[in-house]
Amino acid sequence: MDASFVEDLTIIRQLKANLESCILGKTAEVELLLTAMLAGGHVLLEDVPGTGKTVLIKALAKSVEGQFRRIQCNPDLLPTDITGVAIYHPKQETFLFRPGPVMTNILLADEINRATTKTQSALLEAMEERHVTVDGERHPLPSPFLLLATQNPIDFEGTYVLPEAQLDRFMMKFSLGYPDHETEKKMLFSQASGHPVDRLEQVADIERVTEMQGRVREVHVDEAVADYVVSITRKTREHSSVFLGASPRATIALLQAAKALAYLRERQYVIPDDIKYLAPFVLGHRMILHSEARIEGLTVDSVFQSIFGQIRVPVRLEK
Template sequence: MPVAVPGASEMDELITVTDRMRASIDRVVTGRPELVRTAVAVLLAEGHLLLEDVPGVGKTTLAKALARTIDCTVGRVQFTPDLLPSDLTGVTIYRAATQEFEFREGPVFSNIVIGDEINRASPKTQAALLESMQEAQVTVDGTSYPLPRPFLVVATQNPVEMEGTYPLPEAQRDRFMARLTVGYPSAEAELAMLDTQETSDPLAHVSAVTDAAQVSRLIETTRHLYASPAVKQYVVDLVAGTRDDAALRLGASPRAAIQLLRAAKGLAAVDGRDHVLPDDVQRLAEPVLAHRVILSAESRLSGRTGLDVIGDLVARVAVPAPARTAVRDRTAAG
């Protein structure tokens, strides 16, 4: 049956709101438009985002700026070694006055959850997010509670080599749609940052340009963007290639293929297109796949990283011909 693609009014709404969000965040995260572009794409794909880098480069600033562009509920969690799972999900308390148990929601019951330094919490506390990130619900004392939609976790972490960190377990990493490295700004951008932040906090001037209900519509619109059978096969070929690569001990899961396609649709939405290109998949292959794979012992000893291996894989896997991904073929897909 033909694929139902978004109409002109839906695309206009998507483009207008996305441009406003990027412009608002760009004023805070100076000189890194590609980082902002990818972060908004992950939001439109309703994926969870992991920001990794050394302290002080703006990971939390990006997370807060993204949250402030949306009029929605925001939960903030500072991950520490003594943080308990109930500090995230909530706890059931007994009310003596009514002689009844009452569930008190934790910060995870928010549209956007900002988690600072997630890899400083114990593995037990990290695991408390597994259910919520995959199923958009929390189970406490045998009762399941749905989370609000949209639901997005934006977590920051320091490199695992730094003191006081716990590596995220494989199951936790696999639930993040993308891992982004913030990086240092250019000299010009850093100089501009000194000028803008010398006397004021730029986050104080960030206001909401949309709300949770509209973001939910944009997410639904993004999911219906067209991806040709050839593009989908390209996604599968890339993910399958990680499972056969001798440089990796563990390849990417089927969940990775689903999230790579959704992220590619998010990037197409940010660029104002109603269809996915192989370029979208290539651009997001490293952020979506590199943190999910586990290197072989030989790769680690030789100093290679997951980004290196995925980059080589992208260069090796054949790209679909333009004729096979043309927009005019969209109605032929089943």
Template sequence: MSAVAPMYSIIQQLRDSLQSSILGKPLEINLLLTAMLAKGHVLIEDVPGTGKTQLIKSIARTINGQFRRVQCNPDLLPTDITGMFIFHPKDQEFVFRPGPMMTNVLLVDEINRATTKTQSALLEAMEERHVTIEGETFMLPSPFMLLATQNPIEFEGTYVLPEAQMDRFMMKISLGYPDEMTERIMLARHVEGLPSERVDTITDVTVIEDMQRLVEEVHIDDAILAYIIDITRRTREHDQVLLGASPRASIALMQAAKAFAWLNGRDYVSPDDVKVLVRYVLGHRLVLTIDAKVEGIETADILYDILNQVTVPVRLGM
């Protein structure tokens, strides 16, 4: 572990820098770092003004990565995100003009305001990390992370994200309102400028790639894998769930657990890592029955029940 000690120092600096940007959200910051190191994408669903954009811009700044923002609306076309070929009169040829997709950190703001056709343009990039335009494939920069936002209470002029798109987000999180003391500190700091402009650059994208490789080497016992599979399979069998978690969800939970364990200084995954992440990795992937919705049951309630039913592995062969 001594060989990676400098990496942990960098991670702590990243945490400190982001927590100075967005106050009172240590868990959410840890979840975003987890997704980044697990090569995942995150959907942030919250009301306006809670700091979503500032947090995402701060992440890009701290890792010295390229940042692009797409403001979604019904007029947005797929090529406005992916890029397009433009005819160059002087050279008498078509030249590829990259879109905002070609970046390290892509903010897709109010993703549910884009049409389903434009939303679908993100699927290839999120899963395969490249885009195909006019039959030609272009690889995205590495690392690549898509962070999308949506407003959970305003539905006029919006398009519901299909299950296939939701399934490609590793996590769904919410920042929520700050407590009173935190909001007082925020007001006092407001005169210093935007939070994303105050954070320091801590590292660069090549170091993040090194961290991602270290995460891949984190040990996960067969008992933990069985634990993950048991949880996801029970979501498919639950009588209040219309659509359960997919095999992609099992993979996402495994990858996230490895990254979460590494962030906490361990080279192995524990059952507690899985327990913490289940709500954020599986919650948005479940579709509840109409009866469950009428009764006011939420996915968090169902996942809590499942975790109480599944046997937790206690002896790990590490």
């Protein structure tokens, strides 16, 4: 192991410990969030209120000491409230750009489905191109840029469904869910002397995160594993129960996420289990089932089980 890899692993363990001290009993979800961060992808957290979505995001931002902004989405929010606006300055007789909250490293878009579709679309350029255009002038975003959005799956009044084009730009979608009995009891005592986020200490800076993202891109991928990735995404388009399958963008995102997961799990090469584990989180929200399949009780998870059973898993890899 080279020195930078060893140092990265130490930082990753500290990041995990920080986040798990704030969100008890959610080791797998913490790993998914860190995977997306190291892969340079955006995350959509869909869950009922009060499960810790915002706390998890705040804990991540404080741990890496990056610029952090929060947008509370609602129907009155305008696109310029996100991107920024050009304002005329009388003394200088020119228009000056006033940056919006999107000019940050970590952006929390809380209850994103409460914003109108026009406002939601203002995030598309930022998510994909890493810049925004205001009055014809392009403004690059800070690097790295990570959008973490939350939405409530049960409250439909006053909400706007995210279009497929925007869902496709989220690398991952997952939920936190309710804690079990013992974990929820521990939460009562963990907050007796204040909120755990307030006690967190920085374990890395944003420049180090950028460096780790660069090393993640160098993680080895065997050609057989690459074939496995492509086979899975293509099967989502060919499956009889699927109306809309995963896009080529999803294929790229799945491999990027697998590299990051391998790095988190202290490997510098991807194995098929990385792909199989991440596929539902990376591809699931990009798929639409036929109405007949939904009536029959099929779900995206059951479709994935069918797909995995149809594809031969590579068993011998060169590292």
